[in-house]
Amino acid sequence: MSETNTAAFFRAEGTLISSGVLQAAAYMASQRAGMRERLLRFGQTALAAPIYGVLGQNDRTLGNRVAHLSYRDISEDRVAILAEEYVEDILKEKILDSGLELMKQAKKEGRRIVVISEGISEIMKGIEPHLRYVDDLVCNRLEYKDHKATGKLIDPIVGGYDGGTWLKDYARKHELDLERSVAYAGHGPDLLLLSAVGEPCAVNPDFTLRKAAKEADWPIMEYTA
Amino acid sequence: MTFSIKEEYAGKHILLTGGTGFVGKVWLVMALSRMPDIGRIYVLMRGKGRSVADRWIKIVNENPAFRPLHERHGADLSKFIAERVEVIQGTLDSPQMSIEDSIADRLRENVDLIVNCAGLVDFNPDVRVAVSSNLDGSLHVADFAASCKKAAMIHVSTCYVAGTKDGFIPETIAETTPNGTPLDPEAEYIRLKEIIEETEAENESEETIKTLTEEVVARLEKRGYEPTEKRVSGTVGRLKSKRLREVMSQAGTDRAKELGWPNTYTYTKALAEMITKVRYPNLRHTVLRPAIVESSLEFPFPGWNEGFNTSGPLIYLSGTWLRHIPAKAGNPLDIIPVDLVVNGIFIAGAAVMRGEHAEVYQTGSSDRAFLPIDRLTELSALGHRQHLRKTGANRVEKLILSRWDAISSDPEHMLNVSNIREVVFQVTRYLRHGRPEKIPKEWKEEAEDMAKSGDKAQRKLRQIEEVLDLFMPFTYDHYMVFEARALDKHPIAEAEFRFNPEDIDWRKYWLECHMPGLRRWCFPSQYENKETETYTPEVPFVMLQAGTAEPLPAQEAR
Numbered sequence: 015m016s017e018t019n020t021a022a023f024f025r026a027e028g029t030l031i032s033s034g035v036l037q038a039a040a041y042m043a044s045q046r047a048g049m050r051e052r053l054l055r056f057g058q059t060a061l062a063a064p065i066y067g068v069l070g071q072n073d074r075t076l077g078n079r080v081a082h083l084s085y086r087d088i089s090e091d092r093v094a095i096l097a098e099e100y101v102e103d104i105l106k107e108k109i110l111d112s113g114l115e116l117m118k119q120a121k122k123e124g125r126r127i128v129v130i131s132e133g134i135s136e137i138m139k140g141i142e143p144h145l146r147y148v149d150d151l152v153c154n155r156l157e158y159k160d161h162k163a164t165g166k167l168i169d170p171i172v173g174g175y176d177g178g179t180w181l182k183d184y185a186r187k188h189e190l191d192l193e194r195s196v197a198y199a200g201h202g203p204d205l206l207l208l209s210a211v212g213e214p215c216a217v218n219p220d221f222t223l224r225k226a227a228k229e230a231d232w233p234i235m236e237y238t239a
Numbered sequence: 240m241t242f243s244i245k246e247e248y249a250g251k252h253i254l255l256t257g258g259t260g261f262v263g264k265v266w267l268v269m270a271l272s273r274m275p276d277i278g279r280i281y282v283l284m285r286g287k288g289r290s291v292a293d294r295w296i297k298i299v300n301e302n303p304a305f306r307p308l309h310e311r312h313g314a315d316l317s318k319f320i321a322e323r324v325e326v327i328q329g330t331l332d333s334p335q336m337s338i339e340d341s342i343a344d345r346l347r348e349n350v351d352l353i354v355n356c357a358g359l360v361d362f363n364p365d366v367r368v369a370v371s372s373n374l375d376g377s378l379h380v381a382d383f384a385a386s387c388k389k390a391a392m393i394h395v396s397t398c399y400v401a402g403t404k405d406g407f408i409p410e411t412i413a414e415t416t417p418n419g420t421p422l423d424p425e426a427e428y429i430r431l432k433e434i435i436e437e438t439e440a441e442n443e444s445e446e447t448i449k450t451l452t453e454e455v456v457a458r459l460e461k462r463g464y465e466p467t468e469k470r471v472s473g474t475v476g477r478l479k480s481k482r483l484r485e486v487m488s489q490a491g492t493d494r495a496k497e498l499g500w501p502n503t504y505t506y507t508k509a510l511a512e513m514i515t516k517v518r519y520p521n522l523r524h525t526v527l528r529p530a531i532v533e534s535s536l537e538f539p540f541p542g543w544n545e546g547f548n549t550s551g552p553l554i555y556l557s558g559t560w561l562r563h564i565p566a567k568a569g570n571p572l573d574i575i576p577v578d579l580v581v582n583g584i585f586i587a588g589a590a591v592m593r594g595e596h597a598e599v600y601q602t603g604s605s606d607r608a609f610l611p612i613d614r615l616t617e618l619s620a621l622g623h624r625q626h627l628r629k630t631g632a633n634r635v636e637k638l639i640l641s642r643w644d645a646i647s648s649d650p651e652h653m654l655n656v657s658n659i660r661e662v663v664f665q666v667t668r669y670l671r672h673g674r675p676e677k678i679p680k681e682w683k684e685e686a687e688d689m690a691k692s693g694d695k696a697q698r699k700l701r702q703i704e705e706v707l708d709l710f711m712p713f714t715y716d717h718y719m720v721f722e723a724r725a726l727d728k729h730p731i732a733e734a735e736f737r738f739n740p741e742d743i744d745w746r747k748y749w750l751e752c753h754m755p756g757l758r759r760w761c762f763p764s765q766y767e768n769k770e771t772e773t774y775t776p777e778v779p780f781v782m783l784q785a786g787t788a789e790p791l792p793a794q795e796a797r
Binding site: 045047048089091092094095099161 | 614617618620621624625628642644646746750
């Protein structure tokens with residue numbers, strides 16, 4: 015059956031990739047120029063981890079801001095090169111085949127494949143070809159000044175409750191029928207994203223989302239590969 | 240008004256000097272590749288111990304810059320070149336450029352444009368050599384151009400004639416020294432010749448000979464040799480020649496610095512510009528000043544480079560365990576790819592032939608695509624990282640050296656090259672003379688091997704240190720932005736000839752063109768004691784007899 019004018023929305027983290035933004039930030043911090051910088055930024059990422067974890071159950075906007083602070087003063091060139099390395103050495107191996115299967119199926123059904131990620135554009139653009147079926151990628155963007163990251167993310171930040179509002183705007187712009195669209199996500203802040211479509215599915219959900227999915231009687235999928 | 244480079248050069252006869260240098264070769268190959276309708280190109284060459292024909296054949300057959308021509312024309316290349324290029328024996332260090340009279344007369348009649356790319360790029364050479372090449376040579380070319388029936392001239396100089404100045408450097412020929420003193424260039428030319436004569440006389444003075452003789456006698460006696468007159472006079476003669484080269488180099492540097500230029504190269508280049516301007520007011524000529532000419536963006540192929548270059552030592556250093564690069568963060572290093580410089584020469588050449596030229600055209604990037612040296616240092620470190628992760632010789636190189644990021648730092652930093660060389664020297668000396676007497680024979684042999692490695696490392700470090708010192712005015716001492724707008728006054732129809740540094744993606748250029756280019760074409764000969772790679776065409780180029788397909792007998796080409 016062809017599902018024209020419909021989309022399949024995938025939250026990358028937990029659904030397509032088993033690695034999140036903190037791992038990426040830690041990798042970048044550990045590869046800064048000079049030992050002092052490496053220690054400082056790695057420590058910053060380590061401190062951000064519990065904050066991100068606590069906030070992660072609800073709105074992740076602030077969590078993402080904190081997690082990306084350690085990018086401050088890193089050059090655009092270094093981010094680009096390290097992103098390539100990170101994708102090739104680490105992230106490629108973290109792609110979940112079951113997630114790819116879901117994308118393949120949705121593509122076969124004629125849906126527009128939209129991947130939403132909290133990751134930064136340099137990394138996500140690198141992994142995009144490996145996800146094979148992506149029509150549109152929405153991710154976070156680092157702010158740069160004079161070729162150096164300021165440590166801030168450019169608004170709107172992906173990962174917060176805003177996802178649901180954003181989704182409706184996106185559907186309007188692309189003339190998508192959300193009632194017939196599907197969405198796959200696994201975190202608490204994705205509640206609004208999932209509830210905006212007709213066919214939501216919780217994938218490897220965290221505590222908050224699992225509870226909500228059960229209450230709403232949404233299907234729940236579990237996979238580790 | 241927009242004009243077409245191909246149309247402007249169609250049927251035009253060009254005399255090219257410096258056609259065997261880095262810029263000159265790219266100019267020549269690009270002209271032949273992109274302007275098949277160009278008239279005759281007369282390439283002025285020295286034989287350098289062989290016939291010019293033999294040298295020309297060797298260059299066309301072995302130099303990688305000629306690869307696009309071989310690939311496009313294959314077996315027909317000899318005919319293609321014979322129809323367009325005439326190699327002429329001559330040197331710039333004598334009037335009429337030592338060209339045979341009959342040929343010179345023909346050139347005076349025919350030539351439309353003289354492109355003078357010749358020059359000595361050595362920063363602090365024997366001042367006599369610098370004057371002969373950069374000053375007298377340029378004036379001889381201008382003199383020849385002035386004697387031609389219709390020739391215009393473009394003189395390739397350097398942006399760094401601006402000297403030790405800070406700030407925005409306009410596209411004009413200065414009338415003062417860089418330190419602001421009004422300068423009569425003709426008087427300065429005479430003064431420079433006097434300095435050379437005085438230095439020569441000083442080297443021949445009784446006092447110098449007496450000092451050298453005493454030194455030689457003392458040295459011979461210390462080594463246990465009898466100081467015979469023959470032995471002493473022979474050694475003094477050799478020392479005198481060596482000393483003359485050193486004092487001549489120093490004399491040039493001292494005069495340059497006194498007036499505000501960082502070295503003899505920029506000083507003599509600046510004088511050549513100034514004197515040509517005042518001596519040949521009626522000559523249709525222009526000056527093209529490239530900044531630091533580096534690897535090609537696209538032509539003859541991405542990353543082509545050869546010989547001495549500025550960023551090479553910095554990049555090489557950033558890939559070693561020495562991570563402190565003497566450079567001031569925020570200062571520009573004005574790098575410009577050679578093919579963009581050649582595009583600039585074509586545009587300025589067309590403009591001067593049309594009589595619409597500016598006095599000076601600067602081809603740099605700092606005004607339009609600013610590249611600070613700290614970004615360049617980081618890009619170099621990242622380039623080495625990428626390279627070593629894939630091709631490092633061992634795990635230490637792959638895992639540690641690849642992450643040993645170079646950073647811009649103060650020249651006086653504790654871990655600068657000079658201090659590290661001193662440490663290596665002390666360790667080497669200890670291994671050779673300070674080690675305990677009673678150690679096993681194998682240990683002694685091991686120590687001697689390590690000392691030999693130490694010697695090698697010291698030599699390499701000294702070489703790098705000297706080059707870094709030479710470049711310090713540009714990498715640390717001065718903040719210079721070279722205006723590069725005059726070429727924009729001549730809109731060009733063909734995109735391939737445009738001068739567009741603002742379109743350079745520095746990261747892509749540095750990591751995919753420049754660094755791989757240096758690794759392949761420059762580092763082997765400069766730092767690794769290896770032969771530079773040459774090109775071997777499937778069908779070798781031969782010189783043909785005029786109007787035939789027969790190869791020219793070697794003796795006739797001489």
